Amino acid sequence: MDARLEAIRDTVLARNPGEAEFHQAVVEVFESLGPVHDRHPEFLEAAILERLCEPERQIIFRVPWTDDQGRVQINRGFRVEFNSALGPYKGGLRFHPSVYLGIVKFLGFEQIFKNALTGMPIGGGKGGSDFDPRGRSDAEVMRFCQSFMTELYRHIGEYTDVPAGDIGVGGREIGYLFGQYKRITNRYESGVLTGKGISWGGSLVRPEATGFGTVIFTEEMLKTRGTSFDGQRVVVSGSGNVAINAVAKAQSLGATVVACSDSSGYVVDEAGIDVGLLRQVKEVERGRLKDYALRRSGVAYVEAGSVWDVDATVALPCATQNELDGDAAARLVRNGLIAIGEGANMPSTREAVAVFQEAGVLFGPGKAANAGGVATSALEMQQNASRDSWSFEHTEQRLTDIMVGIHHRCASTADEYGEPGNYVLGANIGGFVKVADAMLAQGLI
Numbered sequence: 480m481d482a483r484l485e486a487i488r489d490t491v492l493a494r495n496p497g498e499a500e501f502h503q504a505v506v507e508v509f510e511s512l513g514p515v516h517d518r519h520p521e522f523l524e525a526a527i528l529e530r531l532c533e534p535e536r537q538i539i540f541r542v543p544w545t546d547d548q549g550r551v552q553i554n555r556g557f558r559v560e561f562n563s564a565l566g567p568y569k570g571g572l573r574f575h576p577s578v579y580l581g582i583v584k585f586l587g588f589e590q591i592f593k594n595a596l597t598g599m600p601i602g603g604g605k606g607g608s609d610f611d612p613r614g615r616s617d618a619e620v621m622r623f624c625q626s627f628m629t630e631l632y633r634h635i636g637e638y639t640d641v642p643a644g645d646i647g648v649g650g651r652e653i654g655y656l657f658g659q660y661k662r663i664t665n666r667y668e669s670g671v672l673t674g675k676g677i678s679w680g681g682s683l684v685r686p687e688a689t690g691f692g693t694v695i696f697t698e699e700m701l702k703t704r705g706t707s708f709d710g711q712r713v714v715v716s717g718s719g720n721v722a723i724n725a726v727a728k729a730q731s732l733g734a735t736v737v738a739c740s741d742s743s744g745y746v747v748d749e750a751g752i753d754v755g756l757l758r759q760v761k762e763v764e765r766g767r768l769k770d771y772a773l774r775r776s777g778v779a780y781v782e783a784g785s786v787w788d789v790d791a792t793v794a795l796p797c798a799t800q801n802e803l804d805g806d807a808a809a810r811l812v813r814n815g816l817i818a819i820g821e822g823a824n825m826p827s828t829r830e831a832v833a834v835f836q837e838a839g840v841l842f843g844p845g846k847a848a849n850a851g852g853v854a855t856s857a858l859e860m861q862q863n864a865s866r867d868s869w870s871f872e873h874t875e876q877r878l879t880d881i882m883v884g885i886h887h888r889c890a891s892t893a894d895e896y897g898e899p900g901n902y903v904l905g906a907n908i909g910g911f912v913k914v915a916d917a918m919l920a921q922g923l924i
């Protein structure tokens with residue numbers, strides 16, 4: 480790493496102790512940014528990096544609610560409003576027991592660059608809670624969401640901060656959150672949340688967008704090697720919203736997705752995952768992958784081990800951070816991997832990224848490859864602002880254009896900085912320069 484950046488990194492790490500995921504995200508970006516500061520000493524002068532690493536605002540709050548037995552439960556809520564140089568803070572809410580400030584900050588930090596890469600007018604933010612929706616009734620989830628919004632509402636707004644979903648937050652949760660926001664504020668402010676239902680201000684394609692976008696980005700990478708998804712053997716991790724739609728899109732392009740996973744195990748389905756059954760089990764019944772295996776012949780369910788043991792030519796990690804380590808990466812490379820597109824945020828450890836890059840595998844980092852979700856959220860905001868709703872075809876075309884554009888920006892930035900094919904460098908520099916220019920223009924704030 481560039482020596483000038485090392486000193487800034489050390490201060491950031493010391494100032495944010497115990498936040499391992501945030502440290503990882505910061506270090507990974509800093510490693511790409513040396514050459515930018517050679518060309519733009521004005522960024523150092525204006526302390527852009529130091530400012531970028533310090534969120535504009537961090538909100539932590541108590542979320543009290545009662546469970547179905549009438550017992551009082553307490554969770555912790557977060558919203559980190561990281562950077563508003565390019566637009567209102569924008570990013571999802573994650574409800575998962577692992578959530579603490581370090582996770583929200585890593586996600587918010589990544590979101591700044593991701594959102595910049597989309598070319599849409601959105602800043603970066605993220606939030607969530609250590610609430611675990613798993614095993615909770617609809618009524619419990621509703622009471623939790625209502626309590627969460629009873630504090631959050633005062634910090635958000637269509638021109639201020641626009642939350643959406645992430646792990647544990649889908650259409651059901653966004654509905655309860657929106658209802659409570661409307662009730663407290665007495666405003667039907669559609670643009671305050673994205674990921675809404677289609678009949679009340681949502682956008683077509685938003686549910687599919689992250690998974691679809693990851694596949695579109697990966698297809699663009701494959702094209703640079705004269706190939707495509709057609710005929711590829713694909714392994715996807717996860718079986719949530721991002722994973723399911725990545726499976727669907729990859730198969731629509733002629734690939735066979737032979738495996739996907741949940742936190743208990745993975746399935747191997749050599750005939751190709753049955754997307755209809757997967758949706759039924761995971762989205763309609765909120766069940767487990769084990770049930771998928773029980774209901775389809777020729778499927779193996781594996782409880783021990785890792786989905787990355789399954790050989791593939793293309794891998795799409797769509798579960799969560801640090802789910803793919805250096806050993807798994809080495810196994811995938813040995814088994815013939817040619818490309819990897821990150822549908823999740825930071826799913827590959829730094830060791831894994833190094834293995835892929837050394838082996839010459841096409842590697843699409845999450846902040847580029849999974850930007851389709853938030854980009855389509857920005858399209859939802861655009862429809863809300865103009866009180867319009869677009870067709871599926873039109874919206875999908877916009878998403879495709881945006882993903883192709885992000886690929887182009889990453890690839891051309893990597894070329895410009897003398898590292899062709901290095902999408903990590905391309906995404907980090909491409910996103911950073913856009914934000915840094917806007918921060919410079921807006922003065923010391």
Ligand code: GLU
Binds near residue numbers: 570646824854856
């Ligand atoms: N949580 C998603 C992400 O990681 C989507 C955020 C949004 O739509 O605002 O980008």
